[in-house]
Structure formats: C-alpha cells, structure tokens
Amino acid sequence: MPVSSFPSDATLADVGEFPLISALTALFEQGEHVLVGPGDDAAVLRIRNGHVVVSTDLMVEGRHFRRDWVPAEDVGARAAAQNLSDINAMGGTASSVTVGLALPADLPVKWALDFARGFAAECAKVGASVVGGDVTRSETLVIAVTVLGGCTVSPVLRSGATAGDVVALCGRQGWAAGGLAVLGRGFRSPRVLVEAYRRADPPYDAGPVAAKAGATSMIDVSDGLVADAGHVAEDSGVVIDLRTGAFEIPEPLQAVGSALGADPLQFVLGGGDDHPLLATFTRAKDVPAGWTVVGSVLAAGDDGPRVTVDGAAYEGPVGWTHF
Numbered sequence: 001m002p003v004s005s006f007p008s009d010a011t012l013a014d015v016g017e018f019p020l021i022s023a024l025t026a027l028f029e030q031g032e033h034v035l036v037g038p039g040d041d042a043a044v045l046r047i048r049n050g051h052v053v054v055s056t057d058l059m060v061e062g063r064h065f066r067r068d069w070v071p072a073e074d075v076g077a078r079a080a081a082q083n084l085s086d087i088n089a090m091g092g093t094a095s096s097v098t099v100g101l102a103l104p105a106d107l108p109v110k111w112a113l114d115f116a117r118g119f120a121a122e123c124a125k126v127g128a129s130v131v132g133g134d135v136t137r138s139e140t141l142v143i144a145v146t147v148l149g150g151c152t153v154s155p156v157l158r159s160g161a162t163a164g165d166v167v168a169l170c171g172r173q174g175w176a177a178g179g180l181a182v183l184g185r186g187f188r189s190p191r192v193l194v195e196a197y198r199r200a201d202p203p204y205d206a207g208p209v210a211a212k213a214g215a216t217s218m219i220d221v222s223d224g225l226v227a228d229a230g231h232v233a234e235d236s237g238v239v240i241d242l243r244t245g246a247f248e249i250p251e252p253l254q255a256v257g258s259a260l261g262a263d264p265l266q267f268v269l270g271g272g273d274d275h276p277l278l279a280t281f282t283r284a285k286d287v288p289a290g291w292t293v294v295g296s297v298l299a300a301g302d303d304g305p306r307v308t309v310d311g312a313a314y315e316g317p318v319g320w321t322h323f
Ligand SMILES: Nc1ncnc2c1ncn2[C@@H]1O[C@H](COP(=O)(O)OP(=O)(O)OP(=O)(O)O)[C@@H](O)[C@H]1O
Pocket: 056, 057, 082, 086, 222, 223
C-alpha cells in the first residue's frame, strides 16, 4: 500500500520499509547523467572522461542536530549541504548523492518525507541527483550521505598553500555557532542566527570560481575556523595567520555576545556548521569578488605549521572535535 494511503500521522512501523523507500525516492528527480537511478543494486552514472570527486559524512541526532530544535526539512537541507560543501571545497560541483537513513520505528513518516524534501531541494541548488540510499531501523537517528562530483580544472587540495599567499574567506562564519549557543540557552532569537544553525548556506558557486582563479589551497569550515585553517597549515607545512580586524562581526552576533557575556569573535574563530570556504591565493588580486582577505600564509618557524591569530597563539576555542 503506498504511503499516501496512510493517515498523516502514520509512523514508519505502520507503513513498512518498501512503501517508505518508494515514497522517498519519488521525491528525488534524476538528471540526464543518471543511467540507472534508485531501485537497482547500484546506480549507474555517466561521467565525462577524467576523474570523480567523492566524499561522505555522517549526521547523528543529538550530536549534529536535535529534532526539537530543527524542523525535518532543515535537517534534510543541512545533511545535503554539508556534503555538497565538501565537493565545493575541492573546487568542484556535485552531480550525484546517496543517502542512508537509520530511523526509529516510531518516527512519523511525515518527518522522513519532509527530510527528503529538504534534502532534494538542497541538492537541486547545485543540480545534483539523489541516485540511491538505504533505510534501516535504529534507536538513534543517523544520516549517512555520500556525494560524487567533478571539477572542470584541477581539484584544489588542502596541501597547496605557500608562504606569501593571502588567505581569504567566502560565506558567513560564526552565525550557526551563535544560533547553537542561543538554542542551548533555551532561547529562539536572534532568529537569523537560529535559522543559520538550522540551515547552512554554503557559497556553492564560489568553489569552482576560486579553483579557476588559481586558489592554491581550499577547505570548507565545518568544525571551526582556526581548527580547519589548521588542517591547511598542517597539510601545507606553513603558518596561517588570521587577522581579527578583517572580520566584521554582524550585529546579531554582537547582541548574542552581550547577552551571553561572550566575545562574539569566539563564534567566528571557533564556531562550526556554517560551511564557508577558506582558500589561499598567490596574490591579493587573484581573490575573486565576494571573498574577504582575512590573513596571510607565512613560512613555518621553529614551532612548525600552525595557526596564529594577529601573530600570536590563539587560546580560545578553535573548533569542534568528536573525541
Ligand atoms: N572512517 C574513515 N575512513 C576513512 N577515511 C576517513 C574516515 N573518517 C574520515 N576519513 C577521511 O579523513 C579526512 C578528514 O575527515 P573529516 O571528516 O575531518 O573531513 P571533512 O569531512 O572535510 O570534515 P567534516 O566532517 O568536519 O565536515 C577526509 O579525507 C575523510 O575522508
């Protein structure tokens, strides 16, 4: 029996696995490169000659989101965004996505379908097709996404920064962390920060543009700016110095800082979940429009590769780690 024949408050246990899968996959439109989409043992995709760029990320209820804080459609959008952003950070564009869902049996079917709607809408922003996935039962809601894409020029790695490069940022940073702090204290405003936490807005066009402009290294900021800049510093064997004067602190973050007695710069330097791009360029004039120069790349000294803030070690929170 199709999911549409069940009452609107039906749970997964009511409708069963295969009607759920049919209802979910019906929400995923297929692009022309999809030779075989959802429904067989694997998807079959046409690719240009060359390479495929692939990435995978997990989202776990309670750790990455809370159902009482984030509507299902926004969880879907965020699950897609954090994966699409990894392809963006290589200078590529995603074409195909698979999504594994481990779901509690008492989850309303409506939640799963709203999730899929948000997921599909976010993928549609870059023209990516949801070509498959998996569904299983679990006490804890877990979302596993794999994304495939390609680059029209060489992929931009974390390892290419050299001393003398400028460091630039594209996209909002610190907003989601501000929203998370607000929700964590039981508040619902400033609305714009809560919305930023619920739904990331990665600058999807900026990755390929930066690659074409000759970005020497690039990463998306998912854990925290200082922590993720640290991956570039480490992989490139350089020091990245961030300049706090370069960051304009948006008014709502200033308000949250005052309300919570926190320095709003902490959200910018240590907050995650926004997925802006951080990249290095050989010359300031290579930096594309829409990016802000926020620092410089220096040769590693006796202390080795690391991130400094205004020339000194940074003692505040640098970003999220799981263990
Ligand atoms: N279980 C694993 N097996 C193999 N490789 C892994 C595993 N976990 C992480 N990696 C690899 O290690 C690298 C760093 O992983 P990490 O998850 O920190 O990067 P990311 O996905 O860009 O960041 P984030 O998860 O914060 O968005 C990636 O190349 C990733 O593919």
